[in-house]
Amino acid sequence: MQLERDVAALEARLVEATMALTGDDPAARFGVAVSGGPDSMALLLLAIRAFPGRVAAVTVDHGLRAESGAEAAMVAGWCAQSGIPHAILTPDAPVAGNVQAWARAMRYRQIERWRAEAGIDWIMTAHHADDQAETLLMRLNRGSGVGGLAGIRARAGRVIRPLLGVRKAALRALAEAQALPFVDDPSNIDPRFDRAAMRQALAQAHWIDVGAAARSAAALAEAEAALGWSVTALADAHLHRDGAGWRLDRTDLPREYLRRLVLAMLARADPAASPPRGDSLDRAIAAALAGAQANLGDWLLRGGREWRLISAPVRQSGGT
Numbered sequence: 001m002q003l004e005r006d007v008a009a010l011e012a013r014l015v016e017a018t019m020a021l022t023g024d025d026p027a028a029r030f031g032v033a034v035s036g037g038p039d040s041m042a043l044l045l046l047a048i049r050a051f052p053g054r055v056a057a058v059t060v061d062h063g064l065r066a067e068s069g070a071e072a073a074m075v076a077g078w079c080a081q082s083g084i085p086h087a088i089l090t091p092d093a094p095v096a097g098n099v100q101a102w103a104r105a106m107r108y109r110q111i112e113r114w115r116a117e118a119g120i121d122w123i124m125t126a127h128h129a130d131d132q133a134e135t136l137l138m139r140l141n142r143g144s145g146v147g148g149l150a151g152i153r154a155r156a157g158r159v160i161r162p163l164l165g166v167r168k169a170a171l172r173a174l175a176e177a178q179a180l181p182f183v184d185d186p187s188n189i190d191p192r193f194d195r196a197a198m199r200q201a202l203a204q205a206h207w208i209d210v211g212a213a214a215r216s217a218a219a220l221a222e223a224e225a226a227l228g229w230s231v232t233a234l235a236d237a238h239l240h241r242d243g244a245g246w247r248l249d250r251t252d253l254p255r256e257y258l259r260r261l262v263l264a265m266l267a268r269a270d271p272a273a274s275p276p277r278g279d280s281l282d283r284a285i286a287a288a289l290a291g292a293q294a295n296l297g298d299w300l301l302r303g304g305r306e307w308r309l310i311s312a313p314v315r316q317s318g319g320t
Contacts, residue, residue, distance in 0.1 A: 003177050007049070010166065010174060014046045017162035021155045022122055031120040032057045033111055034086075036071040038175040038182040039126040041078075043163060045178060047124060048084060056085040058114055058123075060107045063090065064099065071183050078181055087114055100193065108159070115158060127152050127161040129214035130168040134198045136217050143278070146256075150224045151217035164214055231260045239265060245299070245310040251288075258285055262301060265309045269299060 022028060032047050034040040034057045047055045057079050061072040072088045079086035089110040095102050115123055132151050139148040154161050163171070175182050202208060234257060238250040246265040251258065262285060263275055276284075276296050284294035288303030295301075300312040 006170075007046075007174060007178075010042075010170065011046050011050050013166060014043075014162050015050045017154075017165065018050070018122075018124075018160065021160045021162060025121070027054075028121040029054050029056070029119065031055075031111070031115055031118065031123045033107075033123055033125045034059050034075050035185070036075050036181075036183050037126075037185060038172040038180070039128060039163075039168060041075075041180045041182045042171040042174045042178075043124060043126040044079075044084070045174070045180060048082065056087070056118060056120060058087045058089060058111055060089045060091075060110055062103050062106065064095075064103065067183070074181050074183070085118075087118070089114060112158070121158070123159045125159060125161050126163055126171070128163045128166050128168050128171060129210050130199075130202070132164050132217050133208065133210040133213040134195055134202060136213050137202065138194060138198050145278070146220055146227065147224050149217065150221035151214075153221060154218070164218070165211070167210065227256070227260065231257065231264065235261060235264045239268065242308055243310075245269060245308060247309075248307040251303075251305070251307055255285065258289075262288075262296075262307070262309070266296060266299060269309055273297060 018030075028051075030047055030051055032040070032044045032055060034044050036059065044055075044057055057075065059072045059075045061068050063069075076086050076088060091106045091110070093106065111123055114120075135151040136149060139151070142148070152161060152164065154164055174180075202210070234250075234253070238248055239261065240247045240249060246269055248261055248265060253261070259281060262281065266273065266275065275281075280296065284296050284301045287294040288301050288307050291303045293300055293302040295312050296309075298312055300310050302308045302310065
């Protein structure tokens, strides 16, 4: 039967990707983050089939929409019928700042707390190839470098995203064919949100190969990891504490390495500080390459044969 073959193929892809990300641990337990959308419901079904007896589900009800409580209850009901442990989590702090950023931060914080308390080894999310393509294009529009264009990481801490090579349409088709309950979040098509606007534009751009874009992002993620590895070695060899600041004793390096080494100096000088914007960092590096100096927040990057990062002089406010 074609349906069963399609499900088996998706299950095999999930197992292969999961093993590549986590290793082959027959005792590993997986928590599936389920919003109630077709993507996460399809992931939950596949995970149950692939790792029987080793899966639990979790839903975060942010309380941002009147329907969210019923949607979380829908997931809980299906899990109860299927014999799958399920938890509903709620935020422990009020909305602050950008709503989507707050919701994302709250979701991952609450899920990580649940994971640790429940003895879960890995959290699976249902990010897919279409999500990856949207992210890649959004970051292209912002002029991102290698790190940004690497897109959504397949693994971040204890969170894994094993469906980044799978199209959204395949997951929705699975959910419909298996008669899984699911809901469509209206924010996913609200053009006020950047991602929703990109999603609508991408749907009309049939010349874009979404799968190929996702593979490019994966290749860039590997390149980013390789750069990170080599920068760590360079930093250990060539960054030195210099009084209250830091010194880089080698500057005959490609510009991308210099950018990353300056960021490493800043991180060591002030771990709590936010990294500078790309344009301000590029201006500071251009000045240092010319033997001049430039401000980077509370720090001053001074060029020359060696580069030094020192505390910027306190600016005197004018007065009359």
